[in-house]
Amino acid sequence: MSGGASTTTAEPGPVPPVYRTEDLAVFYGSFKAVRDVNLEIRQNEITAFIGPSGCGKSTVLRCFNRMNDLIESARVEGRLTYHGVDLYDRAVNPVEVRRRIGMVFQKPNPFPKSIYENIAYGPRLAGLARKGPEMDEIVENSLRAAALWDEVKDRLKASAFGLSGGQQQRLCIARALAVGPEVLLMDEPCSALDPIATGRIEDLMQQIKQDYTIIIVTHNMQQAARVSDHCAFFTTEVSEESDTRTGVLVEFDATQQMFSNPSDERTENYVTGRFG
Template sequence: MQDIKIKAKNVQVHYGETHAIKDVNVEIADKTVTAFIGPSGCGKSTFLRCLNRMNDTIDICRVQGDIQIDGEDIYDPKVDPVQLRAKVGMVFQKPNPFPKSIYDNVAYGPKIHGLARNKAELDEIVEKSLRKAALWTEAKDRLDAPGTGLSGGQQQRLCIARAIATAPQVLLMDEPCSALDPIATAQVEELIDELRQSFSVVIVTHSMQQAARVSQRTAFFHLGNLVEYDETDKIFTNPEDERTESYISGRIG
């Protein structure tokens, strides 16, 4: 069994009166891709956002329970959410490059967090991140061009480069391919497979085929409950719970 990176115990999330996440317990391994699947509105994105405290930005949202990354309680009042988000990167559904150059998009986080002492170190971080995001070859001659001028798939890889530039340990991806065409999707999926050598990757996906292709472990959410969590192959070929079976065979969804 690989090292456990994230431990969540008895996590509850309320949006006002709505009980969106009910008593979720899960252990997420390091250097593994873990997929969260389930019908729309089942809580998978809400739970993902608990892992870097993105729900803190929603006034009516209350998170209870215990979430630890490397044994540290991320909801401890002493934890600075901004520092936490440098350690737990996030890539969203729609590519959202900043209205800045390609270079400045990637350099933004390292600058804020003081990760580079000079321009040469910053250049190195930018190049390394773009290489890891498989975008260096396409971008190296136009680093001053606006990030918003890239194609959709390139923009999403730029957002991945931006997320990994702060040297995070966990990378969260909320349906990172849902706005992309099949070719760009295949490129991002290939990238996810490479990234797991360096990070614990957690991906929310609507596509069961995608979960089957990119992940080693899969968690099935339904109506705010974590119904089943196991090796991806087992979830797709021999699930324990009939709700998982119904979802995978297309009877619910």
């Protein structure tokens, strides 16, 4: 894994992007939730989606592994490509997509199973291993990758609900990593955690970004500034004719650039704390 891990320029790098969106818009029924999303996600980078509540950042994130399919009324317009393949092509199987593109949710959502079984769940369904030493290895490696192994190695058979909130969230990261994804989507992964647990998750993201491409949705601007290489700022616009709010991508740039010298006034107002 080499490439533009530390690149912070906005110009297209030598490595083709993992994702590219072209005028992506998402609807819930007739309601347009977010529109005009044009961005590129680079390999081995952390890209942050920031913006006020209801601006559509989570909605966009949930397109990236077809999680929006679970909402019956959700519909996507425009183009979203993953390594050049249209993710919303009819021939694409969302289950295969989600195996390659893992997801961590806002609230830690471990399964009501043991710590071991939480990790083994995905690999077993994917047919990577059934049990025994092979599975033990996957479980150990995943827990090590999520910096949780030392804390739980003596109680793998204990219920995952016995872990603290921060540990549960790292377990969920380990669970996502266990199926060997390339991309990790994180939907406000620290919003339910205290600052210490948040710090550990952020450290972990820095450690694993050499192996994974990470997209994180966050309400916390400091977090976006700390962890991300690129940043996308979304906001809401009120439509004049229908009086509905629609999310819109305002600016997408290198994080440093965005926080020090934003090109859009709305971005500046947001990152300097004047609204949102």
